[in-house]
Amino acid sequence: MTIPKEPKVELSGISKSFPGVRALHKVGLRLYPGEVTALIGENGAGKSTLVKTMTGIYQPDEGEIRVSGKPVVLSSPHAAFQAGITAIHQETVLFDELSVAENIFLGHAPRGAFGLIDWRGMNARARTLLAEIGAGHIASDTKLKDLSIANKHLVAVARALSVNAEVVIMDEPTAALSYKEIQDLFELVELLKQQGKAILFISHKFDEIYRIADRYTVFRDGEMVGEGLLKDTSQQEIVRMMVGRSVDQVFPKKEVTPGDEVLKVVGYCHPTEFADIGFSLRAGEILGFYGLVGAGRSEVMQSLFGITKPSKGAVRIDGEVAVIRSPAQAVDRGIVYVPEDRGKQGAVTGLPIFQNVTLASLRKTSRHGFLRLAEEFKLAREYTERLDLRAAALDQNVGNLSGGNQQKVVIAKWLATKPRVIILDEPTKGIDIGSKAAVHEFMSELASQGLAVIMVSSELPEIMGMSDRIVVMREGRIVGEFENNATLKPEMLVRAAAGIGEAA
Numbered sequence: 448m449t450i451p452k453e454p455k456v457e458l459s460g461i462s463k464s465f466p467g468v469r470a471l472h473k474v475g476l477r478l479y480p481g482e483v484t485a486l487i488g489e490n491g492a493g494k495s496t497l498v499k500t501m502t503g504i505y506q507p508d509e510g511e512i513r514v515s516g517k518p519v520v521l522s523s524p525h526a527a528f529q530a531g532i533t534a535i536h537q538e539t540v541l542f543d544e545l546s547v548a549e550n551i552f553l554g555h556a557p558r559g560a561f562g563l564i565d566w567r568g569m570n571a572r573a574r575t576l577l578a579e580i581g582a583g584h585i586a587s588d589t590k591l592k593d594l595s596i597a598n599k600h601l602v603a604v605a606r607a608l609s610v611n612a613e614v615v616i617m618d619e620p621t622a623a624l625s626y627k628e629i630q631d632l633f634e635l636v637e638l639l640k641q642q643g644k645a646i647l648f649i650s651h652k653f654d655e656i657y658r659i660a661d662r663y664t665v666f667r668d669g670e671m672v673g674e675g676l677l678k679d680t681s682q683q684e685i686v687r688m689m690v691g692r693s694v695d696q697v698f699p700k701k702e703v704t705p706g707d708e709v710l711k712v713v714g715y716c717h718p719t720e721f722a723d724i725g726f727s728l729r730a731g732e733i734l735g736f737y738g739l740v741g742a743g744r745s746e747v748m749q750s751l752f753g754i755t756k757p758s759k760g761a762v763r764i765d766g767e768v769a770v771i772r773s774p775a776q777a778v779d780r781g782i783v784y785v786p787e788d789r790g791k792q793g794a795v796t797g798l799p800i801f802q803n804v805t806l807a808s809l810r811k812t813s814r815h816g817f818l819r820l821a822e823e824f825k826l827a828r829e830y831t832e833r834l835d836l837r838a839a840a841l842d843q844n845v846g847n848l849s850g851g852n853q854q855k856v857v858i859a860k861w862l863a864t865k866p867r868v869i870i871l872d873e874p875t876k877g878i879d880i881g882s883k884a885a886v887h888e889f890m891s892e893l894a895s896q897g898l899a900v901i902m903v904s905s906e907l908p909e910i911m912g913m914s915d916r917i918v919v920m921r922e923g924r925i926v927g928e929f930e931n932n933a934t935l936k937p938e939m940l941v942r943a944a945a946g947i948g949e950a951a
Contacts, residue, residue: 472670501527546590597628715750
């Protein structure tokens, strides 16, 4: 189809500030019918603020928004919806207790006699919309809570089509999807393009961006620093725009000679999650754990941290048997765990940075049962500066930080306890390439200082780039252990994780 030259939505000179933080400064964005524009930038670059401005949650301090060439004021989410702008988020903002049809037509349900909701007509129209996007397998009367994340995304798309939305914003839509679900989503994006929808796609994954996007817009530190056609630029050039420098080494692994054995796990079992786990870990070593989703890696780590109780097996620290029945006992023995879900398990988002950092070290910052504020700030400042945390102040709420900076707060909290072993579970999940490089650099620095590191990751480049040795798990068991040297190929890890052939 012929792409009109006029953008469907155009933002120009948009600025937005919060107390102590300039989130956006005179940024622009253009979305064209029948095209996908990728919005790219590090965590904290202003992407989320822009999306909230486009969907009526925030009002810009200055600037103009045009839809189909006409200036509009998006005074509320409803106003944005009425203007034909809808968003599909990583975590869908629909209503679990309502049916699929009720979610699709919420706020604009078809009416029948006496102004009552036409339930039969609504369900029929919902089935038609779902069929149009290849989601005819979803029953219109199913409660949303009974659907998978991928199917919830499809309901959100059907809702957009129910009011003929012309602009669809996809904010990290693939973060919690399987490979098959991601491919299905990409097919849906192609369908929306054919229907002439203007699509804004936000992702940290360059393979996805180059797979489906036509154009790009790059934000850095709240400013728009580049835009154009993807076919006219390279990944390296986009990364340079994102971070203001060339990130040549995303995996800055330092060569360290491992020291003495710090941790040894023997015959470790759980009634339902894993069996016969055994491995050793030395000071200064980064031990990678690789496997497919459901392999049991996180479950092993949570048990080592005292969250769940093993049925049998032994844990030895410096050669001595350690009985760990709670996280507090794990911390006392020098083992700390940075979880995958930092928002729910790693940080208390309603508390300020300094209280999060000192949460596991209250003995150091209190006297006679009373917290000493100066000591809390001193400890928090020491570790947040080591991690180059980007925040307006230490009393800023963690919930207002970008994903990468939230991760740094969680890591700082555990480093403040001065552990012997740190377990990092998917340490760079959902954070941008610049923050990934910073986390990797600090991880390498910790190992060079003698800390023993376990890194659980589903990203092969990360596993290959940062590990000294790699343990592969499948279905709750260790199926291979590999030295990370020149002879190791990524295919060997994938084959072991998938159960294809014999592991090393």
